Amino acid sequence: MSALLRGVLLYGEGDPVDVLVEDGVIARIGADLPVQGTEVVEAQGKVLLPGFVDLHTHLREPGREDTETIATGSAAAALGGYTAVFAMANTDPVADTQLVVEHVWRKGQEAGLVDVHPVGAVTVGLKGEKLAELGTMARSAAGVRVFSDDGHCVHDPLLMRRALEYSKALDAVIAQHAEEPRLTVGAQANEGEVASRLGLTGWPAVAEEAIVARDCLLAKHTGGRLHVCHVSTTGTVDVLRWAKSWQGGGVTAISSEVTPHHLLLTDELLATYDPVNKVNPPLRTSADVQALRAALAEGIVDCVATDHAPHAPQDKDCEWSSARPGMLGLQTALSVVAHTMVITELLDWRGVARVMSERPAQIAGLPDQGRPLVEGEPANLALVDPDARWTVRGSDFASIAGNTPFEGMELPARVVLTMLRGRITAHEGKVCG
Numbered sequence: 410m411s412a413l414l415r416g417v418l419l420y421g422e423g424d425p426v427d428v429l430v431e432d433g434v435i436a437r438i439g440a441d442l443p444v445q446g447t448e449v450v451e452a453q454g455k456v457l458l459p460g461f462v463d464l465h466t467h468l469r470e471p472g473r474e475d476t477e478t479i480a481t482g483s484a485a486a487a488l489g490g491y492t493a494v495f496a497m498a499n500t501d502p503v504a505d506t507q508l509v510v511e512h513v514w515r516k517g518q519e520a521g522l523v524d525v526h527p528v529g530a531v532t533v534g535l536k537g538e539k540l541a542e543l544g545t546m547a548r549s550a551a552g553v554r555v556f557s558d559d560g561h562c563v564h565d566p567l568l569m570r571r572a573l574e575y576s577k578a579l580d581a582v583i584a585q586h587a588e589e590p591r592l593t594v595g596a597q598a599n600e601g602e603v604a605s606r607l608g609l610t611g612w613p614a615v616a617e618e619a620i621v622a623r624d625c626l627l628a629k630h631t632g633g634r635l636h637v638c639h640v641s642t643t644g645t646v647d648v649l650r651w652a653k654s655w656q657g658g659g660v661t662a663i664s665s666e667v668t669p670h671h672l673l674l675t676d677e678l679l680a681t682y683d684p685v686n687k688v689n690p691p692l693r694t695s696a697d698v699q700a701l702r703a704a705l706a707e708g709i710v711d712c713v714a715t716d717h718a719p720h721a722p723q724d725k726d727c728e729w730s731s732a733r734p735g736m737l738g739l740q741t742a743l744s745v746v747a748h749t750m751v752i753t754e755l756l757d758w759r760g761v762a763r764v765m766s767e768r769p770a771q772i773a774g775l776p777d778q779g780r781p782l783v784e785g786e787p788a789n790l791a792l793v794d795p796d797a798r799w800t801v802r803g804s805d806f807a808s809i810a811g812n813t814p815f816e817g818m819e820l821p822a823r824v825v826l827t828m829l830r831g832r833i834t835a836h837e838g839k840v841c842g
């Protein structure tokens with residue numbers, strides 16, 4: 410099987426080139442390559458990037474297949490330019506055993522659109538009481554390398570210390586949902602002026618920052634690997650800057666992610682009380698949004714992760730306080746990053762490759778993802794139309810759920826083709842199964 414992408418701009422730079430993909434790898438890059446015997450994709454002016462890697466996806470299977478399955482989530486991922494996703498452990502049953510992680514892994518293989526890597530829970534049942542069998546999950550067929558209680562914080566410092574110690578032996582990373590639970594009891598919105606005005610109980614920035622500071626110190630003490638999920642505050646950026654300074658500018662032991670929605674949306678949206686805007690951690694202030702953009706550009710925050718969190722209509726079309734937190738993200742991530750980071754000139758397309766492909770692949774230890782666009786490398790690719798403008802319609806998404814906060818918004822840039830090991834998985838908005 411071979412395909413020829415004609416006239417692409419590698420990382421959006423330089424002169425247009427043709428890229429020949431054969432046997433799952435980038436076989437040749439050059440001008441005017443012969444077209445005979447290959448599937449030709451006319452891609453003049455399109456930006457070629459390594460396929461995206463999402464360290465933070467909720468696929469809801471097993472347990473809530475009414476909102477997303479591994480197959481529908483894989484389709485959404487392929488359409489969004491992703492070639493690997495990490496499926497969070499807060500399923501039902503929780504992914505805290507070999508049985509569940511291997512089930513998720515197998516289902517991902519069956520869907521065959523994106524590499525689905527199950528995230529293993531850090532603690533049994535996400536209860537924060539005792540460690541799950543991290544070693545068994547790591548040694549399983551799923552080869553788990555990312556562990557997280559996401560949705561819950563591993564708030565017991567001794568458990569977090571032990572998890573970080575295990576991460577060293579397992580060559581794994583502990584992805585922390587940083588939220589000191591004692592400071593967020595009943596929390597409904599970012600603590601601040603907007604929450605006060607709307608009468609919503611506040612989720613203070615310090616509940617995130619205190620855990621991130623503690624965990625950075627524990628990571629330093631243990632030599633374990635910490636990844637901070639969905640960074641949302643200016644103070645967390647300050648803590649991460651401090652922690653990165655310990656490593657002499659190195660970036661391996663402590664890493665972090667920011668979501669597209671935290672790069673764009675603010676708590677001012679809560680004035681409508683529309684629960685589509687309810688998410689954990691909550692939307693913050695415009696000062697936080699600016700700080701997060703700057704931190705991503707600078708590399709203090711390493712990467713973008715979607716926190717794609719599908720929810721059923723009955724869990725979203727209800728009163729604010731009973732609505733579940735979470736937003737869709739897979740099919741809008743690239744466009745929101747283009748809108749917030751590329752058009753603003755905070756990142757060029759090479760920078761987008763860094764934050765959406767290369768760094769997440771390195772953090773999770775994926776050897777064949779986020780690779781440079783050169784001959785001989787695996788053809789895990791995302792092709793982007795930088796000049797597209799499109800209007801977001803949740804009902805058009807491959808996800809079963811439709812809870813996108815970007816509904817009706819016009820966004821720039823769009824993924825037009827995704828390739829997984831040389832096979833086209835999505836093209837012009839259609840999944841290629």
Ligand SMILES: NC(=O)N[C@@H](CC(=O)O)C(=O)O
Nearest residue numbers: 467559560688689718734735
């Ligand atoms: N990010 C979210 O708002 N929701 C997540 C879990 C969570 O972090 O609460 C979900 O699973 O829905």
